[in-house]
Every structure is written in structure tokens, then in C-alpha cells.
Amino acid sequence: MDVEEFYKHYSLESLPSYVREIIKFVDERIMEEIKVEGFILDAGCGFGTFYEITKNYETIYLDICLEQLKKFPIDKNKVCADIENLPFKDESFDTILCINVLEHTNHEKALKELFRVLKRGGRLVVIVVNKDSFFKEPIFFDFRVKHEPLSLKDFKEFKIINYYSLYFLPSFIKILPTSILKRFLKFYKRLDKILSRKFKRGGQFLIVEMVKV
Template sequence: MKEVKNFYDKWEPESFPNYIQLLINFADELIFEELNLLLKKFKNFKNKEDFLVLDCGCGFGAFYNLTKDFNTLYLDISLNLLKKFKLNERKICANILHLPFKDEVFDLVVCINVLEHVNHLNALNEIKRVLKNNGKLIVVVVNKDSLIKEEIFNDFEIYHRPLSAEDFKVNGFKINYISSVYYLPSIFKIFPPIILSKILKHWKIVDKKLSKIFKNRGQFLIIEMVKE
């Protein structure tokens, strides 16, 4: 576990080569749009401030805009990433495997690209513990069954285990919804960033079409679960 923490404490995506930043931003945009649709139903709640959300493994807050309108707590194991996160409050440095909360407090837990780094069953158990009955969990993970194996999202020097939809069929949770995003062939990386960014602009529409044809075979798996 320490290794993962050390790795992310030194993680500086802003110093990555241009093409990697472009691909990460592109993946984040696709994920954001998909999650935003899933969160729409909660945003219509009258008392959004009473709706308690946990962004579990929030990093430096790349997905802050997704949950900013709710009463959200932001948790990560890396203190350094939390320091980079622009918020001054509501940030907690802790381990997803030992969440520092009482049982059944959250209405929604969002967990984006974190479960690959831990024993996902233990983490799911811990998330289940802190979720209210009928509470929702929205997970994004690197997909074990994806057609694309983009090395940027697969080759890690620390514990990193892509997961498949099957891995989420666990006791105490019912799967409500599954989809996936990111079907960009790796070959496009060879283009200079100026051309790559143009390709990415147009690829979004293609990606959405491919996600309908090749269901659940994109690079990132998105799953909404409900605690039973």
C-alpha cells in the first residue's frame, strides 16, 4: 500500500509529455460526460446540500465539478495530491480500505480509477459499510475486457489490476447500469500533439457510437450500483 501512496505522492501529470496529457484529458472528458448524465437524477433533488457524497480517491480533484453542488467529502491516500486540490476544506487523507466514517452515512460514493490499486472486494465492502441502504456507488475502473489496451492507462509500476463487470457482482450490491468509454486506437499517439488534439475533437462522437456497438468493451468501465 505504501508503494501506491509514494507513487501518487510524486505523481505530476502536469509534467507528462503533451500527448499523454491530451489522452488523459480526453479520457477524463468522456468519463465526466457519462458520470454527469448518471448524476443528473441526484442533481434534481431539492435538498442537494443534504445529499452526502464521498469522492473516494479524489486525487487532486480532477472531477470536482461533478460533485461540487452536493455536500461532498473528498478523500485520498495521497496527502500531496490533496494539497494540490484547490479546496481548503472537506478533504480527508485516508485509506479506502479503512474509511474513517460511521456506518451508513453517505447517499452516494463516487470512486474513479482507484479500485485497480487495491483489493477491490475489500474496498467494496468498506464502501458498502459507509453507504446508506439504497445508497448508490458509481465506479470507474480500467476495463480488463477492453478492446483497446492503451499503455498509458495499463502500464503502471505499482499494483494495478484492471477489472471487468463480473468483478462487481458482489453480495449486498445490485448493478443498476454498466457502460464504457474510450475506444481510441493507440496508433493515433504517433501524430504530433497539434494533429492529435484535432483528431480527439472529432473522436468524441465516434467514441459514443462505438460504445453503443461494442458495449462494455471500452478502456474505462463505468458501473452504477445500489446497496441492497
């Protein structure tokens, strides 16, 4: 299925409750980890899950899917465009966030564009499904749409300054009732933080912070 078409009909409410709990857990972990500054591009912003991170900065919110942008909590600074062909001048942004997007794209084209519009010395933060993960958790794959995991080797243009990964739970959690799962995830968060830093490469989502030198 076409990615744009897929996201046109995508909403959290349509997902099973255990998946929503896990997504909430992942989002909270991401919020804790990401820092931004300067003029920002949120490339593939979706309906604004991470608006909190950027709301106090001058930020452009870009997504290929108009339906997602319509749900976004603000009305200004929204651009409907393809990350593989960005409508911005070279060296425009100090920070670019690209969270859970590159797996849907031709990542080589997308990264070339992100490199072009990032200022020299600027920072790109990517979160993407990890090709080198110890586990392959099907919760984060929807095979109706392209979902290609990446690895550190895919970010050749940039200088990687930091990376780690987020760990998730194996499939058995699907059998837990949501109320128990919620409590379990609260406890599990601390463990996830430790695993993220100790076994940087093996989690299911890779977080890569890099600069354009």
C-alpha cells in the same frame, strides 16, 4: 512501488503531451457521463479532476495521498485515509464516486468498505480499467504501481443498474503531432459516445453504476 509513494510524485505536467491530451479527452467524457446527488464521498479524489461534478453538493474528498489532497482546489471536507479502511459510520453516503482508484487497491476490501458506508438505496459509481476490454492500451498502465483491471463480476455485493465503457484509440495515435491529435479527439468524441453504448463491455475503461439494495 507503493501507491501512496507513486502519487506523491505524480503530476500531469510530467507526462508527455499526447498522454495529457488523451487524459483530457477521457476526463471530459467522464464529466459528460456522471451524475450525482445527496451527500457524496469522492473516494480517491486525487488532486480534484472531477471537483466540478460535486462542487454544488455536500461532499467529502478522500485520498490516501496527502500530496494529492494538498493540491485539491478547496480546503475543507478533505480526509486522508485508505479506502480499504474508511473512517466513516455505516450507511453515511447517498452517492459514492470511485474514479480510477480500485485498480490500485485490494478491490475486495475496498468494495466491502464502500458497501458498508453507502446508504441502502444509495448509488456507487466506479470507473476502472476494464479487464474485458477488446484492446489493451498501455497508455493507461504504469507498471511501477499496481494497476489491476476489473470486470463486472467483481461487483457482486451491489446491484448493477447501468454499465458501459469508454473506448480509446489504439497506439498509433502516439505518432500524431499533438495539434493534430487534439482535432482528431474532438471528432472522435462522438464516435466514442456511440461505441460506449453499443458495445458496452469492450472499452478500455469500465463505468459501472450500482446500488446497495
